[in-house]
Amino acid sequence: xxxxxxxxxxxxxxxxxxxxxxxxxxxxxxxxxxxxxxxxxxxxxxxxxxxxxxxxxxxxxxxxxxxxxxxxxxxxxxxxxxxxxxxxxxxxxxxxxxxxxxxxxxxxxxxxxxxxxxxxxxxxxxxxxxxxxxxxxxxxxxxxxxxxxxxxxxxxxx
Amino acid sequence: xxxxxxxxxxxxxxxxxxxxxxxxxxxxxxxxxxxxxxxxxxxxxxxxxxxxxxxxxxxxxxxxxxxxxxxxxxxxxxxxxxxxxxxxxxxxxxxxxxxxxxxxxxxxxxxxxxxxxxxxxxxxxxxxxxxxxxxxxxxxxxxxxxxxxxxxxxxxxxxxxxxxxxxxxxxxxxxxxxxxxxxxxxxxxxxxxxxxxxxxxxxxxxxxxxxxxxxxxxxxxxxxxxxxxxxxxxxxxxxxxxxxxxxxxxxxxxxxxxxxxxxxxxxxxxxxxxxxxxxxxxxxxxxxxxxxxxxxxxxxxxxxxxxxxxxxxxxxxxxxxxxxxxxxxxxxxxxxxxxxxxxxxxxxxxxxxxxxxxxxx
Numbered sequence: 001x002x003x004x005x006x007x008x009x010x011x012x013x014x015x016x017x018x019x020x021x022x023x024x025x026x027x028x029x030x031x032x033x034x035x036x037x038x039x040x041x042x043x044x045x046x047x048x049x050x051x052x053x054x055x056x057x058x059x060x061x062x063x064x065x066x067x068x069x070x071x072x073x074x075x076x077x078x079x080x081x082x083x084x085x086x087x088x089x090x091x092x093x094x095x096x097x098x099x100x101x102x103x104x105x106x107x108x109x110x111x112x113x114x115x116x117x118x119x120x121x122x123x124x125x126x127x128x129x130x131x132x133x134x135x136x137x138x139x140x141x142x143x144x145x146x147x148x149x150x151x152x153x154x155x156x157x158x
Numbered sequence: 159x160x161x162x163x164x165x166x167x168x169x170x171x172x173x174x175x176x177x178x179x180x181x182x183x184x185x186x187x188x189x190x191x192x193x194x195x196x197x198x199x200x201x202x203x204x205x206x207x208x209x210x211x212x213x214x215x216x217x218x219x220x221x222x223x224x225x226x227x228x229x230x231x232x233x234x235x236x237x238x239x240x241x242x243x244x245x246x247x248x249x250x251x252x253x254x255x256x257x258x259x260x261x262x263x264x265x266x267x268x269x270x271x272x273x274x275x276x277x278x279x280x281x282x283x284x285x286x287x288x289x290x291x292x293x294x295x296x297x298x299x300x301x302x303x304x305x306x307x308x309x310x311x312x313x314x315x316x317x318x319x320x321x322x323x324x325x326x327x328x329x330x331x332x333x334x335x336x337x338x339x340x341x342x343x344x345x346x347x348x349x350x351x352x353x354x355x356x357x358x359x360x361x362x363x364x365x366x367x368x369x370x371x372x373x374x375x376x377x378x379x380x381x382x383x384x385x386x387x388x389x390x391x392x393x394x395x396x397x398x399x400x401x402x403x404x405x406x407x408x409x410x411x412x413x414x415x416x417x418x419x420x421x422x423x424x425x426x427x428x429x430x431x432x433x434x435x436x437x438x439x440x441x442x443x444x445x446x447x448x449x450x451x452x453x454x455x456x457x458x459x460x461x462x463x464x465x466x467x468x469x470x471x472x473x474x475x476x477x478x479x480x481x482x483x484x485x486x487x488x489x490x491x492x493x494x495x496x497x498x499x500x501x502x503x504x505x506x507x508x509x510x511x512x513x514x515x516x517x518x519x
Contacts, residue, residue: 020253027282027289031303031317081339084234128248130299 015118015137023056023132033063035124035132042136047117055109055121056132059102066098099125171249173312182241184326185311191240191326198236198344202229205351213354216361221354228347235340236325244330245316247297247305255298262293383412 019042026036037056039049076094080087106123114121114134122133167180175184184191202225210222250258262278278293280300291300294307297314301307306318308328317331329337379389383405388394394402406412 020257022254022257025302027284027291027303030284084231085238085336086234127251127254130247130250130302131254133254 015139017135018138019136021134021136023134025130032067033124033129034060040134043119043134046119046136047114051113055113058105059124059132062098062102062105066095171312172246173310174246177241183243184240185321185323185328187310187323188326190323194236194324198229198232201351202347205355209351209354209358212358217357225347225350225354228343228350232340232343232347235336235343238336239322239329239333239340240325240327242327242333242336244318244328245332246311246328246330247299247302247314247316249296249314250298258293258298258300380413380416381409383415 021040021042023035026034035056037053039052103123106121110121118137120135124132127133165180167176173186175186213221280291282289282291289303293300294314301314304317305314307314308321310321311328315328315330319329319334321328
């Protein structure tokens with residue numbers, strides 16, 4: 001049985017936090033930012049394994065792109081050094097650009113995949129890039145739709 | 159209820175100090191950092207004030223320009239190292255800490271009462287090597303590989319290098335490159351300043367050495383009562399040559415003669431007055447020259463005619479002149495025969511010359 005929520009706001013205001021799962025870092029390839037794709041047991045009833053793994057793999061790809069050491073990173077580094085790193089006052093670093101993309105992706109995933117299942121992913125940057133925090137929400141009200149709609153109207157009035 | 163907007167830095171645990179509304183992050187102890195700033199700025203100011211004018215004029219104006227650029231780069235790197243976040247790992251929030259503790263307990267199993275719980279270690283495999291991750295009791299996290307807890311700042315820092323008091327901050331993953339560039343550029347700056355100070359010192363040294371060397375050489379000549387000319391020609395050196403007859407064979411005597419000897423007068427009488435067109439007869443010059451050779455009293459009031467025979471000399475005066483020239487080292491009493499009819503044309507004769515004339519007649 002899946003509790004359905006129509007949007008994130010609905011989730012936050014009407015549901016109560018039941019539990020949090022923390023997806024740990026995967027250090028098998030060194031200190032580069034990578035998260036374990038091992039499926040946590042607490043999520044077994046809430047979301048399909050493949051969806052979860054896709055999310056984590058996409059995030060890992062984004063981080064790999066940000067931390068890639070190659071032509072572009074050398075160029076950025078040398079140019080910055082030549083200007084005594086003053087160029088960062090006006091220019092955004094590559095990592096910062098990728099972090100923005102990640103934030104957008106997580107927002108999108110939350111809206112489309114996780115919120116409807118009563119879950120919420122927190123951006124790892126808010127946890128020091130140590131863990132992906134997944135909050136598990138339980139429905140407060142007994143019946144889904146009526147309490148959901150009344151709480152929606154209540155939340156919009158606020 | 160009015161809620162004030164609080165920035166996250168105000169709530170961060172740990173012993174850091176923050177400035178500029180969270181843009182600047184440093185350790186609590188900043189005294190040594192101020193010393194570093196003072197040393198760098200002070201030394202470079204002295205260099206710019208005292209050395210650079212000399213270098214710009216005598217060598218090239220690009221030298222101070224490059225020094226300024228390098229100095230600004232050093233300052234930029236220092237400030238970037240000191241003011242930036244070294245890679246602090248935020249502490250685990252309550253739920254995460256509980257989650258980790260539960261995991262640890264699950265891993266360790268039940269610990270019998272009275273026994274010490276095993277150390278909180280997590281093993282991970284990195285590139286086929288087992289690395290142990292330690293649990294940090296302050297931050298309540300398992301530290302990532304290469305992270306360490308800084309007791310001065312009370313933070314876990316990723317890729318922790320060291321806490322540098324000179325820079326007033328930890329050196330970690332985020333500011334290690336600035337720290338390295340700071341030390342590198344500062345080395346270059348000190349070597350640069352040192353080199354140009356040495357150049358200045360060497361120029362002064364060579365000038366000094368030339369002058370000191372010259373003085374030393376002349377001290378040597380002085381002690382031997384030699385002239386530079388004689389030294390160059392080797393007049394008194396060498397086996398087959400005569401020994402220096404002018405030397406007293408005593409260093410002190412030689413020095414005394416030159417340094418403390420009598421002050422010799424000028425025999426030029428540069429400022430004496432002379433008549434433009436009237437010729438000075440040479441015949442009258444002969445007795446005066448002979449008298450001047452016999453008596454060394456300076457005759458400053460009159461012109462001296464040369465001892466060279468000129469066309470005005472009467473023929474019979476010439477041999478007397480030659481005779482007088484030969485007899486000049488002879489004793490004073492002997493007076494050379496005076497010429498027969500020397501007309502005393504110049505009225506400015508002194509008493510002695512007239513006395514001599516009386517003697518000869």
